[in-house]
Amino acid sequence: MNQSVSNLKLAERGAIISILTYLFLSAAKLAAGHLLHSSSLVADGFNNVSDIIGNVALLIGIRLARQPADRDHRFGHWKIEDLASLITSIIMFYVGFDVLRDTIQKIISREEIVIDPLGAILGVISAVIMFAVYLYNTYLSKQSKSKALKAAAKDNLSDAVTSLGTTIAILASSFNFPLVDKLVAIVITFFILKTAYDIFIESSFSLSDGFDEHLLEDYQKSIMEIPKISKVKSQRGRTYGSNIYLDIxxxxxxxxxxxxxxxxxxxxESMLSDRFGVFDTDIHIEPAPIPEDEILDNVYKKLLMREQLIDQGNQLEELLAEDFIYIRQDGQELDKDAYKAEKELTSAIKELHLTSISQKTKLIRYQVGDTIHTSIWRRHETWQNIFHQETKKEKD
Structure with missing residues (x-):
């Protein structure tokens, strides 16, 4: 929990850096765009304005997401981070369509204005700054595991690309290709809308409890590496902000x-947390189906065969448990080694009866000559004899 809060605090730093950068660049681009009559520079400036609004929403969302769980939010407030991303995408959609509408109107009106090539310098500077911010926020998003900051970093990269596009448009217009400026403005709005769409899809997917099936496959493969697990019967995953919750x-x-x-x-739980960063795992355990050879009739046949092998002195090391106890007719108790040392061949087993004490414990009773033999067999991975007693048969 503390680590997740620390991650959100780290993500805040990226949002604040982005806001300050966008404030500077948007003011510079809008002012220069109007002074130099560049539609693409103005469009790029409005793009940065939308980024300011989006990152403010992101910052608010991250801070709200840090609130501890309460009576109405048992799982905490982590989803507010996804909600902030969704709001950011909606704002970007609005700004993108507004800039697109304005640019198309200028194309239809065939407005031609001479553009000062000095605006290209601002475009290059902006591209360099935004690429640096992109690298920084990408680093922070990996450190904080923040999906919202990762989305913001993608927006930073698209801003760097659109700034380069703005530079190209301004240079083209200064060489008497004014239409290029407006076409690039349309391309810039495409990047705004594309980024908005990607953020919208990712945040709505998380808010609707969608989860990556490939991750579930990776979890299952890793779980099955742990001994004594027969099967991963079901998995359900969901995210709360950057935190993954699993029901398995x-x-x-x-x-x-x-x-x-x-x-x-x-x-x-430890493996999923350490290897995949899963925040919380709820595990339900069910008994695996009983194998065909463990059905009572089959167990009877199996244990009869093993009693015969022991009676004949065969495979004693494998069939007798390490703590095996043997009690002879005279009451003398033998351990495994002593029993193996004095084992003699006897006559065939007669009248074998099996009593099921539990699913993994069976009592065997049979007669050899005039002696009654009683064995207790225990299954733990394989069947082993843990106790054997001889009793003289009473004469009728």
Whole structure:
């Protein structure tokens, strides 16, 4: 939370720099445009005026977004940043269409005015300044992870390009190509409207809880790298400003304890935060479907085969758990190593019965000769015998 607030404070710096720069450039361009009779310079000046309004809205939005969560805004006020971007785009649309209308009227009226080439110098200076601001705001947007500031940086770049266009138009007009000045003014308005459209689409997408599917695919691939997760059943993502919120449903091995499942969920949250900068993740855990070979009838066959292998002294290292306990008829208790050392071949298993204690614990009871054998099998990844006891069969 504190990091997100710090990021917004960092983004404020970029908005303030942009406002101060646009104040200077818009005043210079509008004054020079009217004095030098350049439509493209005036259009560029109005473009910067729209940028001032947009960045003021952005600055207000960023400051409001920093407010902590309250009773009516449980997730905080982060979306105000997106709302500020949306307002910025609407303002830019208005200014762009207004400049376009004015330029078209001048073309229709065939107004021809001699343009002083000195205006080209201002265009070059403006382009250099705006490109520097673009680089600075791009750097800040990466540091602060602010989508609004990133959009503002794109606007800075378009302003640098349009300023170069203004320079070309003024030079062309000074060489008796006055129509070029007005055509470039139209091109400049196109950049204004295009930038406004891009910002509008991005902000409205976020405000309507849209989310990038490619990011969800990346999240899923990374989640599946964590052991004991069977499947990412569902994902839902949304953004609040520059903060990403995720709702994820995971399927895990049904043998896992609540503690183990919780530990894995914590791993997922930490990984998403560290690798992708996800702000908040809510994880719901569901048991994965029981495999075909774990259905009771199949378990019966599987454990019968394993009891036979143990009875024959085969694969003892694999089939016996490390904490295996064996109790003989005389009451003597043997551990795994002792049991392996004295194991003898016996007669065939008879009358095997399986009792299901739980999904992952089964009790096996069978007879070999005149001895009753009782085993407890536990499944944790694989089935292993954890307990075995011999009991002398009572004579009828």
């Amino acid at each position: 449903t995971l399927e895990m091995n049904p043998d896992l304890s609540v503690y183990e499942s919780h530990e894995i969920a914590d791993q997922v």
